[in-house]
Amino acid sequence: METRGLILMSSLLLPLLLTTTSAQLRSDFYKNTCPNVEALVRSAVTKKFQQTFVTVPATLRLFFHDCFVRGCDASVLLASTTNAAEKDHPDDISLAGDGFDTVNKAKAAVDNDPQCTNKVSCADILALATRDAVALAGGPSYTVELGRRDGRISTIAGVQNHLPHPDFNLDQLNAMFSPHGLTQTDVIALSGAHTVGFSHCSRFSKRIYRFSPQNWIDPTLNLAYALQLRQMCPLKVDPRIAINMDPTTPQTFDNAYYGNLQQGKGLFNSDQVLFTDTRSRPTVNLFASNNEAFKQAFASAITKLGRVDVKTGNQGEIRRDCTRVN
Incomplete structure (x- = not known):
């Protein structure tokens, strides 16, 4: 009975925790620190899109895989010298390089603005780049909530059983x-x-x-x-x-x-x-x-999806390089 009560309490608390965390995200998060962030990311994504259409599915899939494993914290972007990061798992190894390249180029464009240098998280850049890629292909252009911080942990073991499989019912x-x-x-x-x-x-x-x-x-x-x-x-x-x-x-x-x-x-x-x-x-x-x-x-x-297990406030960091922790 006690266990049942705990399970019930957990199920009731989950939506509250998700709401509390996501409430810290807001569309104007960078209004004072990097007011041009959306334009900077959009310009970089558009340039990449003009080079290859793979930009669209690659970036979208990268965002999905990131959010489903450790939450939307850009942990999927982290590289490992021992091939032990999320991106090295068999379920992630087929992620197209154009997705990673899109985020890296958008990050460089943002950091090239002196007002924005090292002030925008890779997680937020990935979220913005995903929206822009979808819109460029004819999909909806929606408001992106911002304020995510980047995670410091990325392990190959963490991917196991966290992503849907092609044979699921x-x-x-x-x-x-x-x-x-x-x-x-x-x-x-x-x-x-x-x-x-x-x-x-x-x-x-x-x-x-x-x-x-x-x-x-x-x-x-x-x-x-x-x-x-x-x-x-x-x-x-x-x-x-x-x-x-x-x-x-x-x-x-x-x-x-x-x-x-x-x-x-x-x-x-x-x-x-x-x-x-x-x-x-x-x-x-x-x-x-x-x-x-x-x-x-x-x-x-x-x-x-973009609200899943986000890190905000003092959690995580804002990476200077999306592929490695500071």
């Missing part, structure tokens, strides 16, 4: 997102980030190749799409071949992802299950039919 997705204060609608909206970017054959090959029974293809996959995937991902070819997550508009941040799910063209099981599971299907149908509804839900969800 809806219950597993909800169970991973809900401790971060994210609802099922948030799960579905954030999954819409798969409207841009790519994955590697090895991440979904089990859905198009299985030899028991012979020549099996996941029945929730559109058969014609599955056969196309087989052509792009033959068994004896390098499994690191990159495949667009969205086969229709891979370079536009739009709601096409949800229309793809309706047609059985979700690349991961964790994508397709959002439509095959009747609990989440109505939200998928809503987002598929209403791009604005998706954009609003995404902006709300990623804002909530």
Whole structure:
């Protein structure tokens, strides 16, 4: 009974703790210390975007992976001479270098302004860069809450079991997102980030190749799409071949992802299950039919994601170099 009471109290306190911490974030946090921070970051991200579209999915994925492991504290950016940091974990090792480069270039642009030097955290720069990258691809431009501090800890062991996997079902997705204060609608909206970017054959090959029974293809996959995937991902070819997550508009941040799910063209099981599971299907149908509804839900969800376990006040630090602690 006592244990049950403690569990109940913990569940009641979690939303309060999240609210208290995130309340310390505010959009005008740098009003007096670095008033041009948003323009400086946006300029750097735009320049990077003009060089390569990979900037968009790479930065967005970097933000997601950072927030889900130790909270939004830029710990994913820390490097290790012994390959023992977050970024060295198998779930992070495929993070595209363009995401890291985007943050580093934005950090350099901010610090190049004498008024801003060493006053803006890498965590906040990553949050701003993510918003700007999404907007450049046609997605929503939302207000970013600021005031995060950078963490000093980044361990490969800390990544284990903290990131969703491509074969998750809806219950597993909800169970991973809900401790971060994210609802099922948030799960579905954030999954819409798969409207841009790519994955590697090895991440979904089990859905198009299985030899028991012979020549099996996941029945929730559109058969014609599955056969196309087989052509792009033959068994004896390098499994690191990159495949667009969205086969229709891979370079536009739009709601096409949800229309793809309706047609059985979700690349991961964790994508397709959002439509095959009747609990989440109505939200998928809503987002598929209403791009604005998706954009609003995404902006709300990623804002909530940006509050996860943030460090504020005297916690953490403001790194001079995003790849190492001061």
